[in-house]
Amino acid sequence: MSETPEMEFEGVRRRGEAMSPSEVAAWFVREVLPLEGILMQYLHHNWRNQSDITDLRQEVYVRICESARQRFPDHTKRFVLTTARNLIINRMRHEHVVPIEAVADVDALGLAIDAPGPDQVAMARDELRRLQGALDCLSPRCREVVVLAHIEGLAGHEIAARMNISQATVSEHLANGIRGLTNMLFGDGRKP
Numbered sequence: 001m002s003e004t005p006e007m008e009f010e011g012v013r014r015r016g017e018a019m020s021p022s023e024v025a026a027w028f029v030r031e032v033l034p035l036e037g038i039l040m041q042y043l044h045h046n047w048r049n050q051s052d053i054t055d056l057r058q059e060v061y062v063r064i065c066e067s068a069r070q071r072f073p074d075h076t077k078r079f080v081l082t083t084a085r086n087l088i089i090n091r092m093r094h095e096h097v098v099p100i101e102a103v104a105d106v107d108a109l110g111l112a113i114d115a116p117g118p119d120q121v122a123m124a125r126d127e128l129r130r131l132q133g134a135l136d137c138l139s140p141r142c143r144e145v146v147v148l149a150h151i152e153g154l155a156g157h158e159i160a161a162r163m164n165i166s167q168a169t170v171s172e173h174l175a176n177g178i179r180g181l182t183n184m185l186f187g188d189g190r191k192p
Contacts (some may be wrong), residue, residue, distance in 0.1 A: 024068045031076040032064060039080055045155075046049075046088055060084045063071055134184040138177050146177035 019027065039060065043053050065081050073079035135143055144163065148154045148171075156174075159165045 019068055019072050021069065024065050027072075028061075032061070032080060035077055035147060037082050038077070038092060039084060042081055042084055043088075046076055046085075047091075056084070056087060060087055063087065130185060131181075134181050137184060138180055141165075142173045142177040144179070145173035154171070 036057070037161070039057060040053065043056050043060075044050065047053060047056060060080065060083050064080060067073070067079075089115070107138070137145065138146065145159055148159045148162065154162070155171045156167050159170045163170070
């Protein structure tokens with residue numbers, strides 16, 4: 001019902017046209033509220049501060065209603081999730097903005113803004129070589145799980161789906177991989 005190309009409200013109303021407040025309310029209850037589970041799952045998955053989720057949901061609902069009064073969306077589910085995505089992007093941009101007053105006098109902050117010296121660059125390269133060597137010593141599946149989790153930042157269920165294995169197997173590979181890397185880098189240097 002929410003994906004039909006046109007919808008009738010109090011007579012003939014086509015998607016893409018503006019709606020009255022009563023039409024927006026009826027549409028919201030009928031088509032948007034049933035998507036709340038999907039919206040909440042999307043917000044939980046994409047926003048790190050779980051205490052903000054309820055506020056984000058409310059802000060998504062406000063934006064949806066305001067927009068629907070101007071132009072009725074063609075596809076409700078896509079519209080809801082796009083609105084949520086845009087809200088999250090805006091929030092992330094806002095959180096990364098640093099007021100200019102905070103860095104107006106860099107010298108007064110006493111921050112070292114110079115590039116790292118050659119010795120620091122050499123040490124960092126050496127550590128990266130050691131890490132790559134340790135990763136290469138892991139079994140291929142274990143290495144793939146560690147890379148997907150800690151380098152690409154995927155969640156356990158995403159790794160399980162991508163590799164077509166259970167989440168329990170992902171957890172086992174991850175634990176073995178971290179244990180092996182720890183032993184090779186900081187322990188006795190033996191392979192797992």
